[in-house]
Amino acid sequence: MALLKVEGLGKSYTSDKKILKNINLEINPGEFVSIIGPSGAGKSTFLRCINRMVEFNEGKITFNQQDVGSLNKRELRRMRTNIGMVFQHYNLVPRLTVIENVLHGRFGYKTTMQGILGRYTEEEKERAFELLEKLGIQEHAYKRCDQLSGGQQQRVGICRALIQEPKLVLCDEPIASLDPNSSKIIMDHLKAITTELGITCLVNLHQVDVAQNYSDRIIGLNQGEIVFEGASHQLSEEQIHKIYGTKTKELIIA
Numbered sequence: 001m002a003l004l005k006v007e008g009l010g011k012s013y014t015s016d017k018k019i020l021k022n023i024n025l026e027i028n029p030g031e032f033v034s035i036i037g038p039s040g041a042g043k044s045t046f047l048r049c050i051n052r053m054v055e056f057n058e059g060k061i062t063f064n065q066q067d068v069g070s071l072n073k074r075e076l077r078r079m080r081t082n083i084g085m086v087f088q089h090y091n092l093v094p095r096l097t098v099i100e101n102v103l104h105g106r107f108g109y110k111t112t113m114q115g116i117l118g119r120y121t122e123e124e125k126e127r128a129f130e131l132l133e134k135l136g137i138q139e140h141a142y143k144r145c146d147q148l149s150g151g152q153q154q155r156v157g158i159c160r161a162l163i164q165e166p167k168l169v170l171c172d173e174p175i176a177s178l179d180p181n182s183s184k185i186i187m188d189h190l191k192a193i194t195t196e197l198g199i200t201c202l203v204n205l206h207q208v209d210v211a212q213n214y215s216d217r218i219i220g221l222n223q224g225e226i227v228f229e230g231a232s233h234q235l236s237e238e239q240i241h242k243i244y245g246t247k248t249k250e251l252i253i254a
């Protein structure tokens with residue numbers, strides 16, 4: 001059974017323009033799926049509709065057998081503990097330490113007061129260190145996040161998402177601010193750890209070659225519509241042209 005089912009999804013921010021148009025798709029447990037498409041295609045909007053960071057106007061989203069659109073505030077908060085997010089600009093608290101930022105991923109499980117006081121169990125702290133170790137940054141645990149490189153900060157962002165014990169991780173252009181070396185490290189880690197933990201991953205990407213290298217499946221968005229959906233090896237030059245409206249792959253990657 002699909003972990004995520006999207007039916008007839010539509011989103012407009014203003015009355016004169018539809019950003020997402022009749023999006024239909026299913027994501028199965030354990031899949032690694034990339035969404036590609038030109039700037040403004042609606043990739044971020046789509047990702048944000050899934051956990052209702054952005055409210056959608058039309059259609060239905062079913063996550064983990066729950067009708068996302070019908071959840072009240074409290075139910076939504078509970079559902080969001082099952083969905084981790086990784087952002088382009090990491091969204092860490094720069095003046096806090098690495099370990100504190102990772103533990104923030106447990107916020108959804110805490111009362112407001114526990115969260116404010118930073119009350120975490122020994123088990124949670126141990127898990128945070130385990131994840132930092134898996135991502136190769138345990139030696140930085142007590143450094144302030146703003147002392148780390150971009151690639152290291154993104155690894156903290158991934159640890160923070162994973163400590164939630166999510167069923168799904170949504171990654172919104174996780175390597176857009178990184179150089180090619182750091183990008184490879186991040187994608188390798190993301191793929192390896194989500195595979196190891198059996199976590200489903202939905203990733204917005206600008207780089208077609210990266211999507212092809214890491215994904216089980218690729219979804220191509222153009223002007224708010226799905227214009228391609230298939231296994232990575234099915235993405236031909238012609239399909240890429242259709243997604244981006246360009247003639248060569250070089251133009252897209254540049």
Ligand SMILES: Nc1ncnc2c1ncn2[C@@H]1O[C@H](COP(=O)(O)OP(=O)(O)OP(=O)(O)O)[C@@H](O)[C@H]1O
Nearest residue numbers: 013014019037038039040041042043044045046204
């Ligand atoms: N909060 C908002 N209010 C109004 N319009 C918005 C808002 N957020 C996004 N948009 C518009 O929606 C369209 C799609 O934006 P979105 O960020 O989802 O695209 P994208 O494919 O992720 O683009 P990029 O790759 O550049 O991040 C754009 O035209 C954008 O200007």
